[in-house]
Amino acid sequence: MDVQIWTYIIVGITFSIYIGIAIGARAGSTKEFYVAGGGVSPLANGLATAADWMSAASFLGLAGIISFSGRDGSVYLMGWTGGYVLLALLLAPYLRKFGKFTVPDFVGDRYYSQTARIIAVICALFISFTYVAGQMRGVGIVFSRFLQVDITWGVIMGMTIVFFYAVLGGMKGITYTQVAQYCVLIFAFTVPAVYISLMLTDNPIPQLGFGADLVDEPGMSLLDKLDGLSEELGFNKYTEGQKGTMDTFFITMALMVGTAGLPHVIVRFFTVPKVSDARKSGLYALVFIAILYTMAPAVSAFARTNLLATIPGATYKEVPQWFKKWENAGLISWVDKNKDGKIKYGPGIAFGENADGKLKPQLLFDKAGELQRGENNEVKLYNAPSNNSNELYIDKDIIVLANPEIAGLPDWVIALVAAGGLAAALSTAAGLLLVISTSVAHDLIKKSINPDISEKGELIAARLAAVGAVLVAGYFGVNPPDYVAAVVALAFGLAAASFFPILILGIFSKKINKQGAISGMLAGLISTLAYIVYFKFVNVTDNKPENWLFGISPEGFGTFGMILNFIITVTVSKFTPEPPKEVQNMVEALRYPGEAKE
């Protein structure tokens, strides 16, 4: 059986499981649709949260980013896990005690203001839409790479599956499919990692093998070898960081706080029965996330070592099969600049822009639709060679995608990785779609426009909103806006700058009032939005350290917005009337897991 058949079988099995769960877990009430009836066990919720959180970017992208940035990649590892400490300690237990359905619910009630609620809804919708576009694209890419299906059809298949369990099952359906999806994705990530760790270091635990000595060269540790190989080729040492200290601080903080402020993650804690369960599921969630997040940097180092040890200096005609396979897919490209038939790899970008003005290889086809090939039978590119000596382009996604092949693993493992990538993308997409549909049906229609709507009517509205959201997400998946990558920084920055401060202050202070919260939210939101939009969209050429405010990159600016939000919220609250007594009593009640009644 070849890879493709294996992929159809494994992806087919996992999809049937998801659909089966969806049919078994249909939502009958708005409570089931929004928060799975509030009866999910902490363990199941931890698994679901981990799948919800880990997207295609975590599964495919993370190891790749680290592989190409070495120690500087630590910002993502710490940033995307450290936020759970904030979430579990500062937000989850209290928001659970609050006992409503959404984050805007809390903002609206705590700040006794319809304006605050609407601003929160807009932030939630904006964050979720930016995020979901990337997920649908991820689904399409996995389909097209593994099954040679057109991206459009891949997206449509992904939409159909999500449609099934998100629209029918709501949060209830999503929760139990996410549990299954976590199992699929973690298994798919672990199998190749363990194999490669054994192969390189003879240690079955990648987290330890990562620091161990190489099997081939006793006495030489893997990381020393990697540092040496990197330096020989003119790269920085893998274990050294180049990023400025202040900027690293701001980025790490923005990612942590942004994680804690993401509505689709927060809402997962509304699904457990009790406050103590919310704490526990925070713990489970981070344990399950940590399994992947501590393995990813090991995979990065293994793959980078393999790559640097085998490819640079090799004669093109003798490169391994996987190199050629991914070359045909445009994820690896080689231009023989010095005409020696050997692959030269070093710092710098190997070639110029493609016809769309992007630094991605564009393959050339002849009239018969076959790939055009050069003197060494390499795939020819539209892109012109650049004037440095580096001849090789490697796409970051290759690190996880090609891992099984580089390690010479059986075909079913490759198919498993495809199913894992799909599980990661679909689970996150579903969580986001739910936030979107809840925001529309509950926060906008029920709480703002038509409070008299019946339970049945609201449930129908929620389902219709979910359908609408799936269609919009699918549209963005097929026609991805150019700015998908830039927009992720925006989602985190906005979550950090808008939600986080007023949630924390709303719980830990009784005196913060609506004037403070509204002005703080707006200040954080507008400053961060303006800064990121300016450097990422309006004046991209200015996006250099010397132009940044206090040396903060757009990725780290959410931290600044957050601090601004805190200061303004507290200051304005000081000079305006205290919140009404019943709001202060509500805050008081949030602080005790038991009934607040005497």
Place this chain on the structure above:
Amino acid sequence: MKQSDKRLYWKKNVKYLLILLSVWFFVSFVLGVFFVDYLDGVKKTADGIVEDPESIFHGFRLGGFKLGFWIGQQGAVYVFVLLILIYVILMNRLDKKFNIEEKEITTSDH
């Protein structure tokens, strides 16, 4: 719950939070960002990154890793898990001490 008990319970909770979050900040930012080069036994200079023989961690390896690198890519994540675990244990104990009996919270619109 009596009013005085409530105040005491909340005070304890906040104390736990402050201690645990200080550790969170120390590990992530002091060790993981500000002193990461020192822990790796290197320093940034005008000519790039060079070995720093003055660092007491120069030449130190933890299971094959330089210390700063390990904290950034592994250690910090383990500490985060540990912090939440400690918080869960402390709070469960506190709930018991104050005889808090949790009922299922009814999520509703009203």
